[in-house]
Amino acid sequence: MSDEKFVGTPRKVTTHVNQNEDLIFEKSSAGKKGYRLAELDVPAVDAAALLGDAVRTDGLGVMPELSEIEIIRHFTRLSTWNYAIDLGMYPLGSCTMKYNPRINEMVARLEGLAEAHPYQPESLSQGALGIMKLLSACLIEITGMDAITLQPAAGAHGEFTGILLARAYHQAQGNPRTKILIPDSAHGTNPATAAVCGYQVANLKSNSEGMVDLAELEKLVTEDVAALMLTNPSTIGVFESDIHKIADILHAKGALLYMDGANMNALCGKTRPGDFGADVMHLNLHKTFSTPHGGGGPGSGPVACKKILEPFLPTPVVVERENGLLGLEFNRPQSVGRVKAWYGNFGMFTRALAYILANGPDGLRQTTEDAVLNANYLRAKLKDTFELPYKAPSLHEVVFSDKLQAKNGVKTGDMGKRLIDYGFHAYTVSFPLVVSGAMMIEPTESESKEELDLLVDALQQIAREAEENPELVQTAPHTTRLQRLDETTAARKPVLRWKAPVAATPLTVDTAAKEW
Amino acid sequence: MTGCVLSTDNRSYDLTTRNWEFFMRYLPKSPADRVEMLDAIGVPSIDSLFESIPAEYRLTRDLDIPRQHSESEVLDRFRAFAGNVASGDAAELAAAPASRLFASFLGAGAYRHYRPVVIDSLVQRGEFLTSYTPYQPEISQGTLQALFEFQTMICELTGMEIANASMYDGSTGAAESVLMAVRVTGRNGCVVARSVHPEYREVLATTVQHQGIPIAEVGYVRETGRVDLEALAAAITSDTACVLVQSPNFFGTIEDVAALAKVAHEKGALLIVSIAEAVSLGVVKAPVEADIVSLEAQSFGVPVGFGGPYCGVIACKEKFLRQMPGRICGETKDRNGKRGWVLTLSTREQHIRREKATSNICTNQALVSLMVTIFMTVYGKQGMKELAEQNLAKAAYLKSALEKAGAKALFSGPSFNEFAVALPASAESVNAKLLGKQIVGGLALGKWYPELGESAAIWCATELVTKVQMDAAAEAVKG
Numbered sequence: 001m002s003d004e005k006f007v008g009t010p011r012k013v014t015t016h017v018n019q020n021e022d023l024i025f026e027k028s029s030a031g032k033k034g035y036r037l038a039e040l041d042v043p044a045v046d047a048a049a050l051l052g053d054a055v056r057t058d059g060l061g062v063m064p065e066l067s068e069i070e071i072i073r074h075f076t077r078l079s080t081w082n083y084a085i086d087l088g089m090y091p092l093g094s095c096t097m098k099y100n101p102r103i104n105e106m107v108a109r110l111e112g113l114a115e116a117h118p119y120q121p122e123s124l125s126q127g128a129l130g131i132m133k134l135l136s137a138c139l140i141e142i143t144g145m146d147a148i149t150l151q152p153a154a155g156a157h158g159e160f161t162g163i164l165l166a167r168a169y170h171q172a173q174g175n176p177r178t179k180i181l182i183p184d185s186a187h188g189t190n191p192a193t194a195a196v197c198g199y200q201v202a203n204l205k206s207n208s209e210g211m212v213d214l215a216e217l218e219k220l221v222t223e224d225v226a227a228l229m230l231t232n233p234s235t236i237g238v239f240e241s242d243i244h245k246i247a248d249i250l251h252a253k254g255a256l257l258y259m260d261g262a263n264m265n266a267l268c269g270k271t272r273p274g275d276f277g278a279d280v281m282h283l284n285l286h287k288t289f290s291t292p293h294g295g296g297g298p299g300s301g302p303v304a305c306k307k308i309l310e311p312f313l314p315t316p317v318v319v320e321r322e323n324g325l326l327g328l329e330f331n332r333p334q335s336v337g338r339v340k341a342w343y344g345n346f347g348m349f350t351r352a353l354a355y356i357l358a359n360g361p362d363g364l365r366q367t368t369e370d371a372v373l374n375a376n377y378l379r380a381k382l383k384d385t386f387e388l389p390y391k392a393p394s395l396h397e398v399v400f401s402d403k404l405q406a407k408n409g410v411k412t413g414d415m416g417k418r419l420i421d422y423g424f425h426a427y428t429v430s431f432p433l434v435v436s437g438a439m440m441i442e443p444t445e446s447e448s449k450e451e452l453d454l455l456v457d458a459l460q461q462i463a464r465e466a467e468e469n470p471e472l473v474q475t476a477p478h479t480t481r482l483q484r485l486d487e488t489t490a491a492r493k494p495v496l497r498w499k500a501p502v503a504a505t506p507l508t509v510d511t512a513a514k515e516w
Numbered sequence: 517m518t519g520c521v522l523s524t525d526n527r528s529y530d531l532t533t534r535n536w537e538f539f540m541r542y543l544p545k546s547p548a549d550r551v552e553m554l555d556a557i558g559v560p561s562i563d564s565l566f567e568s569i570p571a572e573y574r575l576t577r578d579l580d581i582p583r584q585h586s587e588s589e590v591l592d593r594f595r596a597f598a599g600n601v602a603s604g605d606a607a608e609l610a611a612a613p614a615s616r617l618f619a620s621f622l623g624a625g626a627y628r629h630y631r632p633v634v635i636d637s638l639v640q641r642g643e644f645l646t647s648y649t650p651y652q653p654e655i656s657q658g659t660l661q662a663l664f665e666f667q668t669m670i671c672e673l674t675g676m677e678i679a680n681a682s683m684y685d686g687s688t689g690a691a692e693s694v695l696m697a698v699r700v701t702g703r704n705g706c707v708v709a710r711s712v713h714p715e716y717r718e719v720l721a722t723t724v725q726h727q728g729i730p731i732a733e734v735g736y737v738r739e740t741g742r743v744d745l746e747a748l749a750a751a752i753t754s755d756t757a758c759v760l761v762q763s764p765n766f767f768g769t770i771e772d773v774a775a776l777a778k779v780a781h782e783k784g785a786l787l788i789v790s791i792a793e794a795v796s797l798g799v800v801k802a803p804v805e806a807d808i809v810s811l812e813a814q815s816f817g818v819p820v821g822f823g824g825p826y827c828g829v830i831a832c833k834e835k836f837l838r839q840m841p842g843r844i845c846g847e848t849k850d851r852n853g854k855r856g857w858v859l860t861l862s863t864r865e866q867h868i869r870r871e872k873a874t875s876n877i878c879t880n881q882a883l884v885s886l887m888v889t890i891f892m893t894v895y896g897k898q899g900m901k902e903l904a905e906q907n908l909a910k911a912a913y914l915k916s917a918l919e920k921a922g923a924k925a926l927f928s929g930p931s932f933n934e935f936a937v938a939l940p941a942s943a944e945s946v947n948a949k950l951l952g953k954q955i956v957g958g959l960a961l962g963k964w965y966p967e968l969g970e971s972a973a974i975w976c977a978t979e980l981v982t983k984v985q986m987d988a989a990a991e992a993v994k995g
Binding site: 021023024025028032033034035037038040041042043044045047050051052053054055056057058059060061062063064065066068071072074075076078079080081082083084085086087090092095097099100101103105106107108109110111112113114115116117118119120121123124125126127128129130131133134137138141142153154155156157159160164167176187188189191192193194195196197198199201238239241243244267269270271272275276286292293294295296297298299300314325326336337338339340341342343344345346347348350354356357358359360361362363364365366367369370372373374376377379380381392393395416417420425426431445446447448449451475477480481482483484485486487489490491494495496497498 | 540541542543544545549550552553554556557558559562565566567568569570573574575578579580581582583584585587589590591593594595596597598599600601602603604612613614618620622624625626628630632634636637638639640641642643644645646647648649650652653654655656657658659661662664665667668669671672673677678679681682684685686687688695713715716718719721722723725726727728770772797798799800801802819820821822823824825837843844845846847848849850851852854856857858860861862863865866867868869870871872873875876877878879880881882883884886890892893894895896897898899900901902903904905906908909910912913930947951956959979982983984986
């Protein structure tokens, strides 16, 4: 091994099942190739002659050069450093990390769908439009709404679209209004969305049960309020039993009820937002409808709404033409406009529809029932171990707090990290903000009783450790390839890209490296 | 408890027979598990767990959606959809015209390039596919390191100093870039070139409509197809935050980025360059004079897939870092001094700053950015250039074949793999004729650019289009 290998990263003994893995740039060697283009069947051209000043003359700097096997190994090794649903449970509250069925992946890759160009003629797009039409019909039925757009790219994008609809509706009545009400337990995307739609945010304090305080709501709802953005079940996993009174208070003043559908996994097939008073809502296909999170996207955030908001939906919408063919209708004068190029994250529509078909009405209902059963089972098993700040009945998730363990200096974040040592992903830490030291757990329906029991054992053991050996928990995780990372320095002195070392000066091998 | 069922729909657990009448294959519970768990909770039935939902809103019927399908039935149905059957009914498959048999000259923001097989093989590994956003870096180093590699390669290709870890797509990325420029400059207007993708411009208009940001449009020179620099200079005011252009633009013409930057900068505005065809970067000079680059990276290994999901990304000068939206991955060390990666600078983001965030964006396109990263790695330093040169050669051949068939190039400016032409007849009629020969012709421009006439269309040839297909198309255009 040449000394150059020690530049930047001293190689060390691996603490994992496979080799340490450098950055792809550090593995690159001039002259290697991982591709071969098809033989050119037309005359080659002189790029400089065709493009003139616009031709690229730099050597593409750090772009890597590797063979195919090295590329496969690089990314395969990286993959083994990730936790994943396929490895075990993600008790992440509010994130709905459920099983991602493999048939979804297969159908999304069928050539006639994956290779469909968004501008190809409608006569060739009947299957793709058919998927959009059937998915729309299913989601309208599931939500109890009247109309839908599939265009938004993710949940937050759906919120943006939904609030635009509300605004257009009020505008059409002559006054867009000025405020959006948002409970203090809401996701951060809600206030951010209200702001980008040109609204002021008015904070709605929760009552002692973590629910909407009706008296407070009554006070705040004026004719300046465009909508209330409400997550139901709330971020503490509790159904707003007064939901219809909430809707009535809003509607009496001409305001709308926007429902954040992030927690639809608690309701699907058991109750419908359209029936209990919601006017507009978004869905997260990557939560309730099993499309993969993929390390943080792509999402898909369809927005369903009541009839009164339909004229304002983004263009285009799928329609059935007189000749029986499906088509895209662009002529919608009251539309809020387009929120994304083309028709949305179509590949996610395919996956979500495959999931809905695989379940059917009975499967979706049983899925919801199991999700709620799982959360309540964890609540029952852990309620003597951790403080339960709100006692209202849980649906699909349960929120504990670290109050009992914090006495020993062990915080929710520490216990979340320690859970990693037991083979689990952390639960959601410090959210919702209304609970100090929140530990938010959503098991989803995808966990067996055996897996839930393992989680219960792990959390009970961690609670014991918090009393007997707090430091063990405070310094967790201990079994991962890397231990706690210095996030402060990462933000203070950002290093956001790799740069080739200026000169290959061998570094002195540090002590840790000698273990190799 | 009355009766012998646990759920109102009569399909759940029957206490007499101790049998669950119904099973869903994704659900990992035995009948006995469910009973044991209900006992542990201390409730008699599943329905009692839903009592917080007022009875009048509880659904007591089946949802009116298609019945439960077996895996093979799901597959059959989607094979029918993929074969262009609107109902997904497999029985109609034989009669449907299947689009996959057609040669296609469509580009216009969605480009069909070869996707190396290793991409799907790697992104379907469960550790990538089924992992969450890397908020717990100790068990997410795979995704994080790949994002860091993504950011590095995007910087290299675009000539920018930093890049984020992706945006939804090129259209929303361009709109977010404009909002970013408004924050950076403290100014409040945007001048957008008419040659920017019409759907990107629509998204921009939707995005800024309630933020009081005026959008002015600037035209193109009819001779070259490039932005009209004089008109641009006249359109920029002291309150213009940025100029948004696309290169290659919607007509396929490559803009003179240096000249555009000069005009923008002279008036104190930022230049945003939107790039919809990422493969062009292998042979077209990087827009280094720009302040912000909004790239649609779909061309790098992402299926055209009827318009999404794609992969937007914003790259820019380092000094604008704190105003850049979206997730960013940064290098750091763990407590033992080992190198690692984390999501960083989250104080810009909605989960911390709420209504004061740089954007409401949360989810991004991580898995798609991984496809892009693998694509960029496979082609690498040599291949990016070679691939781009093949596209250039194919498009040059197509242009000359169409010209021989009676079409006229509309613009003289340099182009990459697509270009605007005036066809010998209306684009709609030519396309109808081509369709009869199983060819999807270029995109008609009349809908967005009536001034170019009914015969105007943009044609695209990537490395996947063959000489035989191009000759056949030219022949049909002529005939």
